[in-house]
Amino acid sequence: MSQSAKRIVLASRPEGEPKPGNFRLEEYPVPTPGEGQLLLRTIWLSLDPYMRGRMSDGPSYSAPVPIDGVMEGGTVAEVVASNNPGFAKGDIVLAHSGWQQYGLSDGKGLRKVDPKIAPISTAVGVLGMPGMTAYTGLLEIGKPKAGETVVVAAASGAVGSAVGQIAKIKGARAVGIAGGKDKCDYVKNELGFDDCLDHRDPDLKAKLKDACPKGIDVYFENVGGKVFDTVFPLLNPFARIPVCGLIADYNTIFGKDTPTPPWANSIMRAILVKRLTFRGFIVSDFAAMFPDFIRDMPQWLKEGKLKHKEFVTEGIESAPEAFMGLLKGANFGKQLVRVGPDKV
Amino acid sequence: MSQSAKRIVLASRPEGEPKPGNFRLEEYPVPTPGEGQLLLRTIWLSLDPYMRGRMSDGPSYSAPVPIDGVMEGGTVAEVVASNNPGFAKGDIVLAHSGWQQYGLSDGKGLRKVDPKIAPISTAVGVLGMPGMTAYTGLLEIGKPKAGETVVVAAASGAVGSAVGQIAKIKGARAVGIAGGKDKCDYVKNELGFDDCLDHRDPDLKAKLKDACPKGIDVYFENVGGKVFDTVFPLLNPFARIPVCGLIADYNTIFGKDTPTPPWANSIMRAILVKRLTFRGFIVSDFAAMFPDFIRDMPQWLKEGKLKHKEFVTEGIESAPEAFMGLLKGANFGKQLVRVGPDKV
Numbered sequence: 001m002s003q004s005a006k007r008i009v010l011a012s013r014p015e016g017e018p019k020p021g022n023f024r025l026e027e028y029p030v031p032t033p034g035e036g037q038l039l040l041r042t043i044w045l046s047l048d049p050y051m052r053g054r055m056s057d058g059p060s061y062s063a064p065v066p067i068d069g070v071m072e073g074g075t076v077a078e079v080v081a082s083n084n085p086g087f088a089k090g091d092i093v094l095a096h097s098g099w100q101q102y103g104l105s106d107g108k109g110l111r112k113v114d115p116k117i118a119p120i121s122t123a124v125g126v127l128g129m130p131g132m133t134a135y136t137g138l139l140e141i142g143k144p145k146a147g148e149t150v151v152v153a154a155a156s157g158a159v160g161s162a163v164g165q166i167a168k169i170k171g172a173r174a175v176g177i178a179g180g181k182d183k184c185d186y187v188k189n190e191l192g193f194d195d196c197l198d199h200r201d202p203d204l205k206a207k208l209k210d211a212c213p214k215g216i217d218v219y220f221e222n223v224g225g226k227v228f229d230t231v232f233p234l235l236n237p238f239a240r241i242p243v244c245g246l247i248a249d250y251n252t253i254f255g256k257d258t259p260t261p262p263w264a265n266s267i268m269r270a271i272l273v274k275r276l277t278f279r280g281f282i283v284s285d286f287a288a289m290f291p292d293f294i295r296d297m298p299q300w301l302k303e304g305k306l307k308h309k310e311f312v313t314e315g316i317e318s319a320p321e322a323f324m325g326l327l328k329g330a331n332f333g334k335q336l337v338r339v340g341p342d343k344v
Numbered sequence: 345m346s347q348s349a350k351r352i353v354l355a356s357r358p359e360g361e362p363k364p365g366n367f368r369l370e371e372y373p374v375p376t377p378g379e380g381q382l383l384l385r386t387i388w389l390s391l392d393p394y395m396r397g398r399m400s401d402g403p404s405y406s407a408p409v410p411i412d413g414v415m416e417g418g419t420v421a422e423v424v425a426s427n428n429p430g431f432a433k434g435d436i437v438l439a440h441s442g443w444q445q446y447g448l449s450d451g452k453g454l455r456k457v458d459p460k461i462a463p464i465s466t467a468v469g470v471l472g473m474p475g476m477t478a479y480t481g482l483l484e485i486g487k488p489k490a491g492e493t494v495v496v497a498a499a500s501g502a503v504g505s506a507v508g509q510i511a512k513i514k515g516a517r518a519v520g521i522a523g524g525k526d527k528c529d530y531v532k533n534e535l536g537f538d539d540c541l542d543h544r545d546p547d548l549k550a551k552l553k554d555a556c557p558k559g560i561d562v563y564f565e566n567v568g569g570k571v572f573d574t575v576f577p578l579l580n581p582f583a584r585i586p587v588c589g590l591i592a593d594y595n596t597i598f599g600k601d602t603p604t605p606p607w608a609n610s611i612m613r614a615i616l617v618k619r620l621t622f623r624g625f626i627v628s629d630f631a632a633m634f635p636d637f638i639r640d641m642p643q644w645l646k647e648g649k650l651k652h653k654e655f656v657t658e659g660i661e662s663a664p665e666a667f668m669g670l671l672k673g674a675n676f677g678k679q680l681v682r683v684g685p686d687k688v
Contacts, residue, residue, distance in 0.1 A: 053617075060617050061581070224612055237405070243615045264608030268568055271587045271624040273397075273404050278622040280615040 003030045006316050007100030010065045014055055018327070022055065023071070023320035030102045038084045040077035040095055040103045045316070045337040046124035047073065047323045048158075049222075049247040050282075061282060071099035071319070074124045076113060078343070087112075094123045099319050101339055117298055120342070125334040126308040127297055129283055130158035133244055135293045136286035138163050138220055139170075141242035141279045146171030148217035149236075151208075153227045154247065155196055156183040156309065158334035163220045164193045165306050172218070175211045177204075177227055179329040186332075191307055205230050218242075224249040232263045235274060243280040247327060309333030347374045350660050351444030354409045358399055362671070366399065367415070367664035374446045382428045384421035384439055384447050386683040389660070390468035391417065391667045392502075393566075393591040394626075405626060415443035415663070418468045420457060422687070431456075438467045443663050445683055461642055464686070469678040470652040471641055473627055474502035477588055479637045480630035482507050482564055483514075485586035485623045490515030492561035493580075495552075497571045498591065499540055500527040500653065502678035507564045508537045509650050516562070519555045521548075521571055523673040530676075535651055549574050562586075568593040576607045579618060587624040591671060653677030 004027050011024040033039045054072050057064040065072050075098070079091040084107045087093065094111040097103035113123045125131060144150050150167035154160040155176025164174035164187070176187040176196035187196035195211040197204060208230055215236035221228060225248025235241070263270070270276060300306035311333040313322040319337045326335045348371050355368040377383045398416050401408040409416050419442070423435040428451045431437065438455040441447035457467045469475060488494050494511035498504040499520025508518035508531070520531040520540035531540035539555040541548060552574055559580035565572060569592025579585070607614070614620060644650035655677040657666040663681050670679045 061619070221612075228612070243612065246612055246616055249613070260604050260608050261612075264604050267611065268565075268572070268587065268590055268605075269593070271622050272590055273624070275405070275624040275626065275629060276622070277624075278615050278620070280617070280619040280621075282619065285619060 004028070005030045005101040007098070008071050008316060008319050009068050010055060010071055012067065013057065013064075018052065018055060018320075018324055020320060020324075025317055028100075031104050033081050033083050033104055036084050037104050037106055038082040038087050039080050040075070040093065040097050040105055041080045042075045042077050042097060042101055042103070042316075042339040043092075043342055044076040044121045044124055045073050045099060045319060045339050046075065046128070046130075047319065047326050047335040047337060048130065049245055049326065051323065052247070052327060070103075072096070073098050074129055075103075075339075076120050076123050077103070078340075092120050094128065099316060099337075101316055118301060121310060121336055122301075122308070124336070125158055125310065126162060126301065126306065127294070130334065131162050131297055131308075132286075132290070132293050133283045134159045134162035134220075135166060135297060136283060136289050137242035137244050137281055138166050138218070140286055140289065141277070141281060142167075142218040142220055142240050144170050144172040144218050147173070149173045149175060149212050149214055150218040150220065151175045151177065151212065151216050151231055152220040153177040153199065153223040154329070155187045155191075155193065156332060157222075158308070159222050159244070160220070161187070161191055161308060161333075162306065163222075165191055165300075167218070168192055168194075169300060169305055173212075173214075175208070177208075177223075183332060186309070190309075199227055209234060215239075221245070223247050229262050232267075232270070235270065235276060237274045239274065239276050241276065241278045243278060244282065310336050312336045312338050314338050348372070349374045349445040351442070352415050352660060352663050353412050353443075354399060354415055356411065357401060357408075362396065362399060362664075362668055364664060364668075369661055372444075375448050377425050377427050377448055380428050381448050381450055382426040382431050383424050384419070384437065384441050384449055385424045386419045386421050386441060386445055386447070386660075387436075387686055388420040388465045388468055389417050389443060389663060389681040389683050390419065390472070390474075391663065391670050391679040391681060392474065393589055393670065395667065396591070396671060414447075416440070417442050418473055419447075419683075420464050420467050421447070422684075430454075436464050438472065443660060445660055462645060465654060465680055466645075466652070468680070469502055469654065470506060470645065470650065471638070474678065475506050475641055475652075476630075476634070476637050477627045478503045478506035478564075479510060479641060480627060480633050481586035481588050481625055482510050482562070484630055484633065485621070485625060486511075486562040486564060486584050488514050488516040488562050491517070493517045493519060493556050493558055494562040494564065495519045495521065495556065495560050495575055496564040497521040497543065497567040498673070499531045499535075499537065500676060501566075502652070503566050503588070504564070505531070505535055505652060505677075506650065507566075509535055509644075511562070512536055512538075513644060513649055517556075517558075519552070521552075521567075527676060530653070534653075543571055553578060559583075565589070567591050573606050576611075576614070579614065579620060581618045583618065583620050585620065585622045587622060588626065654680055656680045656682050658682050 014022045054065045092113045150172045152160045152163040155178045167174040174193040176193045184196040216234045221243040222245035224246030311331040358366045436457045494516045496504045496507040499522045511518040518537040520537045528540040560578045565587040566589035568590030655675040
């Protein structure tokens, strides 16, 4: 094939907030699969906050995207040509082929997606990495008991929405924090959280206290910043804090302007006196829980106990702006880029 | 009995470092046990860092000692009179009768001490609360694996010395931190730690790095302060940090002069990126592990795998000064006050 395709590469590393100039749209020839390889056509590209980390070259659990490298990302793709006996033309797979229309793979790490279980886009959403992040972090670290209070921010997002709904399934009180009235209404009325507060509300502190009359037993930490500052004094003895993201801090963490958090002088004392557990994780740490996850979550979806919402932009060209928006909470639901049609 | 006895009460709450004026020596009549009560004669009083917390009235896991109240503390005592069928005159018990020569008890929470297993003073030391703090926090939270590196401060003290020796028993590398050459020599040569560093050494940072060439997998946190600042950057991915004390910070925590720690802006990021676990605990959280503890520790003592050292001052009058010294590391081994003779 000598057809041309489009991709987004990292043009330069951002200082603080990513800017359009940190990305570059490129045309490139659709590659031809070699021996054992297959050619993937991207249908859905998932945009996730962790990608902000990959744009910087500080120490992290993963190598950064190199300058001029294709931006990293999970995708749902169609196998359009295969020299690999494990995959046939027409297979739909979960891949990590990045911000591009076509990519090569040797088949490693690919997982076939069964379109009969749920729409294929859910393989990068509620039935994929974000859903499993919520499931594993909440159940393995947070361990909510019936009657306890679970707080999660970005509550209308891919991870947060699942955290609160799973907390409800386990009999806990779920309190969300989200940006704006529409998202909060959705979280309460559609997702069934017990309450949801707007993080921009100047009275957030008092309102969170009211929403958690028995304190906070589990705080699923995926945002950091002011939300954590507000949650911190309300943590109960023996509270568990799974930490899987700090989206509000990514730009300052990777930038230079880092104000001292208000809990700096008391966090170790609180850990001691309240017997708190803070534990960082990424979803791959709990790979062994995948069979449980893939048993429970589709079942809960089917039973209507677990709802999800997608926020879709069109075309690979839209990815940088959509990603910059995601970091500011401009999305309402799981952020996806529709890179190509389901079938061609 | 109208005999008179001595006790130490809390005269006032300290600001920062406790001063002699915060304590008061009192005489009081030896009380007479009522129905169901027994009279305890203190033989050994244990002095432990947690008592600093009880002198202040900030929020904690326990109520503070009231002003003019007897200072709290674990004791090994003789039952000298008993109206309680569970205890006989002459029994030796582990009690929590405080900084006084005689006290009453209704028998609740007392545990009989068998002088045949080990010297009775060990019931407040290596076979008591400090030993169990080390055993439970290290094994239940720290979970050291063979070949991993465990770091503990106050390494010649009651808790630290047990932590490092249990780490060795489990096949880990044990690195201690202690105050001064004598303590470090003891920790290395007598207790068998792989290394021990002086926290006053201006090169502590570089030396700790050298002593932990593969980084730190478990940091048993019982001191806080500069030691934690130094340990923090060396923590490995998936490191576990049981937090049971912050002795170096007690005076600033409970005082007013609290400098911002150097890790304030990076601790949450480190928890996330390195997948760290911080968990606070007190020994009673792991009461269910007592049978394991009391099976393993006396056995290890007998086999010579577990050594301990006591640092004894004489007479209840010596308790305040001994306690103030303990907070500064003036003790060398488990701090005890010999309040009375074994048998009278």
